[in-house]
Amino acid sequence: xxxxxxxxxxxxxxxxxxxxxxxxxxxxxxxxxxxxxxxxxxxxxxxxxxxxxxxxxxxxxxxxxxxxxxxxxxxxxxxxxxxxxxxxxxxxxxxxxxxxxxxxxxxxxxxxxxxxxxxxxxxxxxxxxxxxxxxxxxxxxxxxxxxxxxxxxxxxxxxxxxxxxxxxxxxxxxxxxxxxxxxxxxxxxxxxxxxxxxxxxxxxxxxxxxxxxxxxxxxxxxxxxxxxxxxxxxxxxxxxxxxxxxxxxxxxxxxxxxxxxxxxxxxxxxxxxxxxxxxxxxxxxxxxxxxxxxxxxxxxxxxxxxxxxxxxxxxxxxxxxxxxxxxxxxxxxxxxxxxxxxxxxxxxxxxxxxxxxxxxxxxxxxxxxxxxxxxxxxxxxxxxxxxxxxxxxxxxxxxxxxxxxxxxxxxxxxxxxxxxxxxxxxx
Amino acid sequence: xxxxxxxxxxxxxxxxxxxxxxxxxxxxxxxxxxxxxxxxxxxxxxxxxxxxxxxxxxxxxxxxxxxxxxxxxxxxxxxxxxxxxxxxxxxxxxxxxxxxxxxxxxxxxxxxxxxxxxxxxxxxxxxxxxxxxxxxxxxxxxxxxxxxxxxxxxxxxxxxxxxxxxxxxxxxxxxxxxxxxxxxxxxxxxxxxxxxxxxxxxxxxxxxxxxxxxxxxxxxxxxxxxxxxxxxxxxxxxxxxxxxxxxxxxxxxxxxxxxxxxxxxxxxxxxxxxxxxxxxxxxxxxxxxxxxxxxxxxxxxxxxxxxxxxxxxxxxxxxxxxxxxxxxxxxxxxxxxxxxxxxxxxxxxxxxxxxxxxxxxxxxxxxxxxxxxxxxxxxxxxxxxxxxxxxxxxxxxxxxxxxxxxxxxxxxxxxxxxxxxxxxxxx
Numbered sequence: 001x002x003x004x005x006x007x008x009x010x011x012x013x014x015x016x017x018x019x020x021x022x023x024x025x026x027x028x029x030x031x032x033x034x035x036x037x038x039x040x041x042x043x044x045x046x047x048x049x050x051x052x053x054x055x056x057x058x059x060x061x062x063x064x065x066x067x068x069x070x071x072x073x074x075x076x077x078x079x080x081x082x083x084x085x086x087x088x089x090x091x092x093x094x095x096x097x098x099x100x101x102x103x104x105x106x107x108x109x110x111x112x113x114x115x116x117x118x119x120x121x122x123x124x125x126x127x128x129x130x131x132x133x134x135x136x137x138x139x140x141x142x143x144x145x146x147x148x149x150x151x152x153x154x155x156x157x158x159x160x161x162x163x164x165x166x167x168x169x170x171x172x173x174x175x176x177x178x179x180x181x182x183x184x185x186x187x188x189x190x191x192x193x194x195x196x197x198x199x200x201x202x203x204x205x206x207x208x209x210x211x212x213x214x215x216x217x218x219x220x221x222x223x224x225x226x227x228x229x230x231x232x233x234x235x236x237x238x239x240x241x242x243x244x245x246x247x248x249x250x251x252x253x254x255x256x257x258x259x260x261x262x263x264x265x266x267x268x269x270x271x272x273x274x275x276x277x278x279x280x281x282x283x284x285x286x287x288x289x290x291x292x293x294x295x296x297x298x299x300x301x302x303x304x305x306x307x308x309x310x311x312x313x314x315x316x317x318x319x320x321x322x323x324x325x326x327x328x329x330x331x332x333x334x335x336x337x338x339x340x341x342x343x344x345x346x347x348x349x350x351x352x353x354x355x356x357x358x359x360x361x362x363x364x365x366x367x368x369x370x371x372x373x374x375x376x377x378x379x380x381x382x383x384x385x386x387x388x389x390x391x392x393x394x395x396x397x398x399x400x401x402x403x404x405x406x407x408x409x410x411x412x413x414x415x416x417x418x419x420x421x422x423x424x425x426x427x
Numbered sequence: 428x429x430x431x432x433x434x435x436x437x438x439x440x441x442x443x444x445x446x447x448x449x450x451x452x453x454x455x456x457x458x459x460x461x462x463x464x465x466x467x468x469x470x471x472x473x474x475x476x477x478x479x480x481x482x483x484x485x486x487x488x489x490x491x492x493x494x495x496x497x498x499x500x501x502x503x504x505x506x507x508x509x510x511x512x513x514x515x516x517x518x519x520x521x522x523x524x525x526x527x528x529x530x531x532x533x534x535x536x537x538x539x540x541x542x543x544x545x546x547x548x549x550x551x552x553x554x555x556x557x558x559x560x561x562x563x564x565x566x567x568x569x570x571x572x573x574x575x576x577x578x579x580x581x582x583x584x585x586x587x588x589x590x591x592x593x594x595x596x597x598x599x600x601x602x603x604x605x606x607x608x609x610x611x612x613x614x615x616x617x618x619x620x621x622x623x624x625x626x627x628x629x630x631x632x633x634x635x636x637x638x639x640x641x642x643x644x645x646x647x648x649x650x651x652x653x654x655x656x657x658x659x660x661x662x663x664x665x666x667x668x669x670x671x672x673x674x675x676x677x678x679x680x681x682x683x684x685x686x687x688x689x690x691x692x693x694x695x696x697x698x699x700x701x702x703x704x705x706x707x708x709x710x711x712x713x714x715x716x717x718x719x720x721x722x723x724x725x726x727x728x729x730x731x732x733x734x735x736x737x738x739x740x741x742x743x744x745x746x747x748x749x750x751x752x753x754x755x756x757x758x759x760x761x762x763x764x765x766x767x768x769x770x771x772x773x774x775x776x777x778x779x780x781x782x783x784x785x786x787x788x789x790x791x792x793x794x795x796x797x798x799x800x801x802x803x804x805x806x807x808x809x810x811x812x813x814x815x816x817x818x819x820x821x822x823x824x825x826x827x828x829x830x831x832x833x834x835x836x837x838x839x840x841x842x843x844x845x846x847x848x849x850x851x852x853x854x
Contacts, residue, residue, distance in 0.1 A: 023577070023719050031577045034644060034759050131574065137720040139566075139574035146573075147558065147566035150450070150458050150740035217461060275726060278705050283722075292450050293564040293727065293737035295710075299702060300723035310720035313577035327752040332461050 003036050006320040009043040009075035009100075011066050011091055012082035013053065016105060016132070017044070019305035020079070020312050021056065027313070037320045043069045070095040077319050079312060080104040089113055096120045096128065101319040101328065103312055105132035111206035111222040114213055118331035127328045129315035134207045135160050135284040137307030138300040139314065144214045144288075145329065152291035153215050155255035160207040162282035162302040163191045163198035164230050164250045168238075168267075169280040172247050177235045190282050201227035201250060201265040208252035211286075212263045215254060219334035220263050226342055227265035232420040236382070237352065240391055241269050247277045248422060260340035269350050270425040343400040348377065348426060350393055352419030353409060357388035361414045365390060368412075372405040373397075393424060430463050433747040436470040436502035436527075438493050438518055439509035440480065443532060443559070444471070446732035447506070447739050448483070454740070464747045470496045472509075497522040504746050506739060507531040516540055523547045523555065528746040528755065530739055532559035538633035538649040541640055545758035554755045556742035561634045562587050562711040564734030565727040566741065571641045571715075572756065579718035580642050582682035587634040589709035589729040590618045590625035591657050591677045595665075595694075596707040599674050604662045617709050628654035628677060628692040635679035638713075639690045642681060646761035647690050653769055654692035659847040663809070664779065667818055668696050674704045675849060687767035696777050697852040770827040775804065775853060777820055779846030780836060784815035788841045792817060795839075799832040800824075820851060 008024075010017055021041055024031075032038050044056070045066035053062070063069065070078055070091050078095040080102060082088050088109050095102050097120070104110070110117070110133050121128035131141045135158065144153075159165050163185055170181040182199070185191035197203050205227040212220040230250050241248050246269045255262045270277055275297050279285040284302025289295055301307035322328050355361050362379070369376055369392070377393040394402075402421070410418050435451075437444055448468055451458075459465050471483070472493035480489070490496065497505055497518050505522040507529060509515050515536050522529050524547070531537070537544070537560050548555040558568045562585065571580075586592050590612055597608040609626070612618035624630050632654040639647040657677050668675050673696045682689045697704055702724050706712040711729025716722055728734035749755050782788050789808070796803055796819070804820040821829075829848070837845050 019719075027577050027579060030579075035576060036757070137717075137723060139570045139723075142574050143566045143570065146745055147569050147738070147741040149462060149744045150454050151737050152454060152457075275705065278702065290564075290737060292446075292733040292740070294731070294734050296564060296566075296725075296727040298723075298725055301721040304721070306719040307721050310578050310717065311574070313719070314574040317576045318573055321756075325752065325754040327754055329748075330463070 003032050003038040004324040005038045005040065006323065007040055007042040007074055007076045008316065009069040009072060009078050010041055011045045011069060011078065011080045011088070013044050013046045014081065015305040016308045016312065017081045019309035020081070023306065023309045023313055031317060035317060035321060037317065037324065039316065039320060043072060043075055045069045066091050067094065070100065071098055075100065076323060077101050077103065077316060079316060080106060081312070083108065085109055085112065092117060093120060096124050096126060099124050099126055101127040101129070101323055103129045103315040103319055105130065105308060105312060107133040107206045107210060111209040114210065114221070115219055115334050118334065122330050122332070125328050127319045127322055128331065129319055130210070131315050132308045132311035134210050135286055136300070136302040136304065137310050138284055138286060138298045138302065139311070140286050140298055141214055142314070143298065148288070148290065148293065151293050153288060154291055155289040156211055156215055156286060157276065158207065158211065158252040158286040159249055159276060159279050159284050160252045160286065160302060161198055161204045161250060162284055163195065164204070165279065165284070166190045166282040167199070168230060168233070168248055168250065171233070171235060171238045172242060175235055175239065178231065178233060199229045199231050201229040204250060204252045204265040208254055208263050208265055211252065212254045212261065213334055216256070216261055216337065217332060217335055218261055218263070218337040220337070220339065224339055225263050225265065228267065230267050233267060233422070234420065236389065237350070237420055237422065240350070240352070245272050246270060247272060249276060257340055259338055261337045262340040262345065266423055268423045268425040274425070343398070343403065345399050346396050347399070348394055348396050348424040349402060350391070350422040350424050353390045353392070353415055354417040354419065355388050355390055356414045356416060357385050358414065362390065364412060364414060365409065368405055368408050369394070372401050372408070374401055374405055389419070430459050430465040431751040432465045432467065433750065434467055434469040434501055434503045435743065436496040436499060436505050437468055438472045438496060438505065438507045438515070440471050440473045441508065442732040443735045443739065444508045446736035447508070450733065450736045450740055458744060462744060462748060464744065464751065466743065466747060470499060470502055472496045493518050494521065497527065498525055502527060503750060504528050504530065504743060506743060507533060508739070510535065512536055512539065519544060520547060523551050523553060526551050526553055528554040528556070528750055530556045530742040530746055532557065532735060532739060534560040534633045534637060538636040541637065542646055542648070542761050545761065549757050549759070552755050554746045554749055555758065556746055557637070558742045559735045559738035561637050562713055563727070563729040563731065564737050565711055565713060565725045565729065566738070567713050567725055568641055569741065570725065575642070575715070575717065575720065578720050580715060581718055582716040583638055583642055583713060584703065585634065585638065585679040585713040586676055586703060586706050586711050587679045587713065587729060588625055588631045588677060589711055590622065591631070592706065592711070593617045593709040594626070595657060595660070595675055595677065598660070598662060598665045599669060602662055602666065605658070605660055626658050627656040631677060631679045631692040635681055635690050635692055638679065639681045639688065640761055643683070643688055643764065644759060644762055645688055645690070645764040647764070647766065651766055652690050652692065655694065657694050660694060660849070661847065663816070664777070664847055664849065667777070672699050673697060674699060676703060676706070684767055686765055688764045689767040689772065691767070693850055695850045695852040701852070770825070770830065772826050773823050774826070775821055775823050775851040776829060777818070777849040777851050780817045780819070780842055781844040781846065782815050782817055783841045783843060784812050785841065789817065791839060791841060792836065795835050796821070796832055799828050801828055801832055816846070
């Protein structure tokens with residue numbers, strides 16, 4: 001039985017693109033032996049044709065007209081690694097319209113335009129695969145789409161942004177303040193010079209939207225995702241977390257809450273006993289709670305050329321396999337869901353309040369919690385005099401109730417400043 | 428577009444079988460909505476027809492003749508949950524010969540007869556799926572077969588036996604001796620009254636063989652796997668591990684070592700910084716080191732009715748999907764490999780030596796290590812007088828070298844007893 005030839009057209013030749021070509025070069029014969037698929041990159045669309053490209057097979061056709069790649073009759077599968085909305089969206093649509101399966105790592109595009117792209121792929125009966133768009137080398141999407149296709153998934157919590165996890169891990173391990181940890185992440189190339197997309201939680205929000213689509217079949221886009229970042233987390237917050245056997249992590253949370261689906265991103269304080277707490281450095285991890293499977297966690301490299309290329313490779317092999325069998329894996333229709341609104345979430349909270357240390361302050365502050373029906377789990381005073389800080393862990397309360405409390409607290413003359421408010425994840 | 432009807436014949440109706448039926452009952456319509464597959468159990472083969480079965484749909488045909496299920500024209504997919512070699516082997520062979528895809532959780536059968544069954548399935552062009560045979564609810568097999576199909580996997584280390592992991596975790600957390608932790612595991616139903624298959628490492632060895640087949644395409648069977656258990660691990664060993672920032676875990680190790688493939692099971696001392704060290708209780712986890720993907724870990728429930736049923740369900744959906752598309756996922760041919768032989772492994776070792784505490788003992792003992800070319804990383808004496816114990820961590824050495832050293836040590840008059848020898852996993 002001869003091998004099936006599959007010709008790949010690559011859009012974009014950056015970090016991931018070149019890693020993908022190198023990996024394929026190295027693994028081509030092993031893949032052929034294992035799967036009977038002979039994979040070959042035949043076209044690569046680049047921005048600048050005059051730039052020198054090392055290690056690129058002379059048989060590969062380089063072009064600066066990506067439209068040619070997605071329409072070429074000599075391309076069987078399109079791999080999109082350019083990122084961004086334009087022209088990626090048009091190119092993927094054209095590829096799908098030409099009945100070419102698409103593999104993409106484009107989280108931004110999927111989180112904004114996933115629904116339309118999925119619908120088009122299903123209509124044309126071809127695959128759209130995007131393992132690399134969420135948590136890099138971690139095979140989350142395949143596990144959700146296939147292994148857990150019959151699982152009553154209840155909750156997915158993910159550390160899906162390596163930059164912020166690096167910063168928080170450093171703050172935990174070395175006690176460094178946020179600014180210092182961020183600077184270090186920038187020096188190591190983990191954070192960009194403008195780190196906003198990562199530290200604001202927006203990048204994680206894109207991934208939360210994609211997870212909600214895949215795991216819950218929910219018609220959710222980035223716009224629907226409430227997100228909060230890590231910019232306001234202080235070393236005092238982290239020190240308190242550590243002292244009490246916790247740490248702080250930025251989570252993408254996708255969970256069924258009664259009739260609402262929660263799709264949000266925020267930092268949480270969570271126990272060192274939770275498997276997610278030991279996910280250090282720039283690693284990613286996704287924790288799945290299923291009604292049948294129980295607790296499941298996937299851990300690995302969320303970014304980087306080679307880990308991402310590895311995820312793309314798995315998708316390419318799967319698409320090639322399906323194409324060779326004239327089949328595909330339908331995405332299915334995304335259904336409208338009731339999303340949990342801002343302020344409705346119930347959680348325990350960590351609240352740090354900077355106060356003037358004078359008699360009666362605690363009673364005054366505590367009474368405001370009480371007035372708003374928020375009961376306190378623990379209270380602690382750190383420091384004395386001008387540096388005094390009251391730290392409260394509340395019992396479960398609605399965010400709305402809390403807002404009310406906070407606004408009254410900040411009006412008190414004895415309160416100098418409200419610190420960061422962090423949700424406490426109950427084990 | 429109407430749904431595709433898929434009729435399932437179940438062999439065995441124990442813990443997992445009944446969980447599977449309950450899960451399917453609950454998830455049928457969700458699965459149909461998501462995949463267009465209408466799954467229905469039509470036949471169940473049981474041992475004893477007279478036994479009362481609660482909650483079983485009256486439309487399901489119960490039989491004590493499993494041959495009827497695997498040959499019935501009214502069964503599309505066979506799910507084998509009986510376990511053991513006979514009659515499971517014949518039944519699966521008959522099902523495959525009748526072109527029925529098979530889903531099985533039978534690790535014993537696969538580790539002994541996998542090669543022939545895979546060959547038969549490929550020949551008949553039908554699926555054989557076995558996610559539940561290794562690490563229960565953890566989607567390891569699918570990730571290896573699909574996501575990592577193009578990945579240069581170098582090493583797989585698995586905590587794949589929940590019973591021994593529970594025992595070791597208890598010994599670590601509470602300081603309990605082995606016997607006590609085992610008894611507790613038995614009382615909780617984690618260990619059987621005859622725990623040999625688990626504590627000897629044999630169960631993990633079955634899984635190591637299956638992992639070697641799937642991840643390395645290696646023609647390996649249970650007989651080829653060297654295994655060592657946890658019966659000789661003492662609370663003193665665990666206490667030392669803990670004191671030095673380590674713990675002890677039983678690992679299934681499948682790794683490419685130069686030209687040899689290592690497929691073995693043994694306890695290791697590993698750093699608390701390693702992600703596998705925090706896998707507590709009866710959880711399983713598998714750590715994959717790939718050349719492209721980097722470090723990857725999958726963590727979850729390795730046993731139990733519902734987690735196992737969840738893995739079976741993923742396989743059933745996949746088989747049903749492929750069947751409906753008239754396709755299948757080939758297992759490929761298992762190739763002969765050069766297996767690493769006993770004694771050839773290089774490792775650092777932990778060695779406890781019970782000695783008579785008299786002047787010169789350390790020098791005598793140390794000189795024997797030196798004579799055999801084994802250099803010592805650290806040495807520590809615990810206790811005094813009759814209770815004295817020398818603990819050595821060696822630098823990397825071959826097992827054969829070590830054997831020689833140990834036999835000479837045990838011949839010394841000042842040596843009362845050699846304790847457990849445990850490999851130390853270098854980070």
